[in-house]
Amino acid sequence: MARDESISLHETQPPAVGDQVSHNTEAEEPSLDQRDSRQWESNRKRACVLVGSSILQLPIWGFAMNYGVFQEYYSSNWTLEGSREVTGIIGTTCNGVMYLSMPFLFALFTRRWARWRQTAALCGAALTCVSFLLSSFSTHVWHLVATQGVMASLGCALIYSPATLSLGEWFNTSNRAVAYGVVLSCKNIVGSACTFLLRVLLDRYGFRITLRIWASIAAGTSILAIFLIPAHPSRICSSSHRTRKIPWQFLKHRTFYIYAIASILQSSGYGIPQTYLNTYAHEVTLLSQTSATLLLTLFNIPGIVSSCFFGYLSDNKRFPLSAATVTAICAFSSALSAFFLWGLTSQGSMALLVLFSMTFGFFAGGYSATWGGVINEMESEAAQRNEAIDTGMLYGLLNGARGIGYVSGGLAGVPLLKAGSTASLGGFGYGTAYGPLIIFTGLSSVFGGWGLLWKWKKLLHLA
Structure with a gap:
């Protein structure tokens, strides 16, 4: 209606040709300047947010x-x-x-x-x-x-x-x-x-x-x-309106619990080396404080690239891998490094500890990057059932599962360390007070990939 009124107004009072050209030119130039200004401001804010x-x-x-x-x-x-x-x-x-x-x-x-x-x-x-x-x-x-x-x-x-x-x-x-x-x-x-x-x-x-x-x-x-x-700005404007309810249908699906439990188990062991590796290197392998500190640095450095790598595997279009397969690669590889590298270290064997820090830090540190594949899988399931899903809330709940694992692993670490100080489990790292911690780290890492076993069982059942 407003557009019709505007058209009729221009028809009844047509401007001169020169005036019309001048008017249109003046109207277009501010519009372009405004768009450029808004784009520049948006890019500036995005850069500030990133920094x-x-x-x-x-x-x-x-x-x-x-x-x-x-x-x-x-x-x-x-x-x-x-x-x-x-x-x-x-x-x-x-x-x-x-x-x-x-x-x-x-x-x-x-x-x-x-x-x-x-x-x-x-x-x-x-x-x-x-x-x-x-x-x-x-x-x-x-x-x-x-x-x-x-x-x-x-x-x-x-x-x-x-x-x-x-x-x-x-x-x-x-x-x-x-x-x-x-x-x-x-x-x-x-x-x-x-x-x-x-x-x-x-x-x-x-x-x-x-x-x-x-x-x-x-x-x-x-x-x-x-x-x-x-x-x-979109969130500030929408905060005054009635918020959309979060769809909780995904909580009825077994897939969510499979991966949530796997995340709990994996993270319960992942926090153990972060806490005890420095002390183990100093007390058991008799490394200097500088060398022991270097191990913790080497533990964190691989995470710079591993998350991108496992995120790529989870979203690879050329050679698609299921979320269960990618999580199993992280889980089984980190478990092997705990059993055969950390567990077999002996006094003065810095080389094995360095290798363990880098391999475990790479595979276990990239585990959370596999959640992208988990979310994609659950989105597909929701689409097949014609259900809505809030991926942000799903990501938050997976973080919550990781938190449960961290807390439970920390609480288990104290009695395991005490048990190791009173019982010998063999030679190398297994025979020290940290032996139970090493076994716990390896086992919990293995079960972090148990989603693959559930996937195989499901496929065999369908066959």
Whole structure:
């Protein structure tokens, strides 16, 4: 109707030819300038989001991925009250709490609370810094568990969830995989570089001053990066409207539980070397602290490329592999490296430990990249049943399963280490106090690929 009125108005009062050309030219030029300006502004914000998300990997994962350095320091410089073996659960608890809280935080900040993402991330940064600061005044081992294992990890999860959601939304039309790849590479770079940084700080200043320095680093980097990441305009506009309900039909499918259980089992063993490898290298194989720290760096470096590699296998069009097959490759290969490389190390055998760090770090570190194939498989199942599926919520629940595995592995590690100190299981690494931990790591890695057995059973049943 408005268009008809506009046409009739122009018909009744036609402008002069010169005026019309001038008017159209003036109308077109601002339009092009506006489009260029909007495109430039959008690209600038996308770049800021990418840079901010990359910087945030430092305060989020710098401590969690390198807790083994603190674990080794606590073991050789114990000054607190309580059992020093309890410190073994801090690293796995830290990762577990972060992953367990992700399903809830992702659901919370997806739509309705999208406008509060930046505020939540700032609160998370404050909680993280206060936690590390309080941890520096610890006098009992449970103080470390509460501050480093629980409080700091909750703060990091509050930073991670809004930032990851915004990253996916700003790159929702193109280059999303590239953006995630850049951020994931930065995460593993942080895990590799912070190992020596924390080692130097601990040797020079002790754990109390080191934690205060780390709190300052986390505060400076997180606040800077958070202000670089605005919420996507579509989420801010839609937050005032009624949100769409999340479809939960996928919870009725056996496939989800197969892969969720596999993720729990795999991650329960994955956190063990991150926590104990540094201490094992120093105490059992009698390597220097520098060499032991190098192992943890070599453990994290392969993750820079392994996630991209297994993501490619999960989405390969030329030689398509099922999600069960790709997860089995990760699981069985990492299990073999635990059994035959870590388990067969002996005093002074640094070569085997280096090989174990790199192979286990590559195959086990790329396991979560197989979730892309899992999501694709569940999307296909939902399409066959004419059901809706929320892939974001599915990804959050798989992270939650990973968190359960981290926590359970950490809780199991303490009694396993005690059992190994009283019983001999043979020669090499198996005969040390870490023997049960090595066996547990290998077995849990194997069961991380049990989805392939379920797939074969299903195919045989159909045959």
